[in-house]
Amino acid sequence: MSRRVALVAAAALPCGKWQTPADAALQVLEHEVLASLVADAVAEAGIDRRDIGSLAFAQCRPYTLQKYFATFMAHYLRLPCTGTVSETLGNGMTAGLAFERAVDDILLGRAKVALALGVNFETATSAAEHMMSSMRATGDVDFQVPFGFTPIAWYAMDAARYMHEYGVSREAIASVAVKNRRHASLNPLAQFRKLITMEDVLAQPMIVEPLGLFEVPPRSDGAVCLVLAEEEVARATGRPYALIRGRGFYHEGAHQISEVPNDMTALAAAQRSGQAAYAAAGVGPSDIDFAEVYAPCTIVEVLVSEALGLMPRGRGAHGAAESETSLGGRIPICTSGGLQSRGHPAYVTPFYTFVEVLEQLQGRAGERQVRDARLALTSAELGNYNAALVHVLEAVR
């Protein structure tokens, strides 16, 4: 039988504003924050640090001055490795791909234990300046950027199209923000924990119509270290762990839009990668106990919940409005508070997804614990879900 990989431990910085201005006398620096998390996560895992064979980093933001961050960290941690030491970049999917890099080294027998880790510090740079870079990551520099498209403008156009085709109200979509804030209020790692009402959401300034401030992701700093191991190593620790049961990936060969008209709100890549992950795990959408999806804006959670088969097409927003996707509902989605409220340190956001899934599957999520959580679904994406990476994880206790 081929090897199986388990997620055994995690340590994370609460999402928020951590990065210090360049001229601050006392700096908060990426490598110090991350080194501390590595020590915490490895201690919690109960594994021997000499078993760590690979370090799979999410690449840092360009604002991180320490370059070749992965090799610098191998030095800082004094951690010789026989697998790989690498940095991965893939837009919003960055940490999902770094997670896979760690998993793959274990599957290939290159490492018994691998760390997937990274730090995303960006909040000392203003949103208007940051978008000068991010707009070039989410659009054609010569044929889209000159018109002023922003990363989330594409999601806003998803919302406009979805409302037009399915007759769904902005309020129904906005209910996702209220639901996610309720979840975040129970999550110590969340950036925004004060409860909000629908009136609060609708009273916010417009960012990109029809999405206001509470329906789009905040700017966030964050850092995470995940410990992955061969299942035998995980079992030997005697502690509960999350087994990776299935994985699916699909890139539709398009960036935002292609010249071939399609159904933009169907999120074909999420459909395809979801089907592959379900098939690999031998389960279906109805077997899933909760989902932690990559959804920068409220509308994206609606669309991806439909693409992954968790909600019927055209009903995703109603799922939040009618508490179907809330804690205690039929299929809780984004129990962490999601990207709007938990926070969105983009290059490490999918790591936070796995942090939440691990806490839930280990039964350590406290007040936001999903009862009898056994099977979890995750997604990561880039562009306008032009590519998606989906995992199914199972609790082993």
Next chain:
Amino acid sequence: MTIEVLSRPGRRPYPPRVTATTAPFWEGLLEGRFQTTRCDDCGRFSFPPKVICPHCWSRRILWHELSGNGRLYSSTTIHAAPASFRQEAPYRVAIVDLEEGVRLATRLLGGGPATLDSPVRLVALSYDDGPLFAARPDGGCIASVGLAPRPG
């Protein structure tokens, strides 16, 4: 000439780079032509203009002029803008499906309601430093200050 050319004062906020491949596209705009590449083997369009056909990877590429007529697939108004576009905010952008079956993204002019699936027409914009293009509701007149038909 199939699309209207409107003159706009000032410089483009974020000018596109021009290559030997894409130069005919940008130059054509100033002459009122909206053209893109079409594969001489499989017959399918590509946009933006490409050096190979993305559908069949043929190198036999020809220019083809499009009508500029299409429908509004989706649209949004951007309020929080990147630094280069701050002066223009709020502004509208759109995804347009042209009648030849080509989808593209662009600016949406005019201040009226952006009704999805309604007809739009592409226009060329002639700035002091070069061309861009945009869409506007079909049949509608442009009331915005600073937009006038280009003389000559």
